[in-house]
Amino acid sequence: MNAGGKMLDPQKVDAALREYYATASDRQIVEDLLRRSPELAKRLGVTGWPPPERRSRGVRDFFASLGRSVHRLFS
Numbered sequence: 254m255n256a257g258g259k260m261l262d263p264q265k266v267d268a269a270l271r272e273y274y275a276t277a278s279d280r281q282i283v284e285d286l287l288r289r290s291p292e293l294a295k296r297l298g299v300t301g302w303p304p305p306e307r308r309s310r311g312v313r314d315f316f317a318s319l320g321r322s323v324h325r326l327f328s
Contacts, residue, residue: 274282286294287301294300 277285283294283299283301286297286299
């Protein structure tokens with residue numbers, strides 16, 4: 254039942270959800286989830302948008318830079 258005490262039509266709900274997911278961007282879906290149901294977002298591991306950057310990229314860049322420096326020293 255909805256807030257007015259009437260039963261929801263499952264077919265209409267299904268159609269509305271299909272349209273929402275077909276037209277909303279990933280960003281919008283995450284923002285809506287965080288705003289409307291923060292408890293569900295937490296249970297699903299959704300923490301925000303944009304997703305945090307992977308740390309391994311910074312480590313990879315550091316070692317690439319180090320490799321270039323060593324190469325310049327011995328060239």
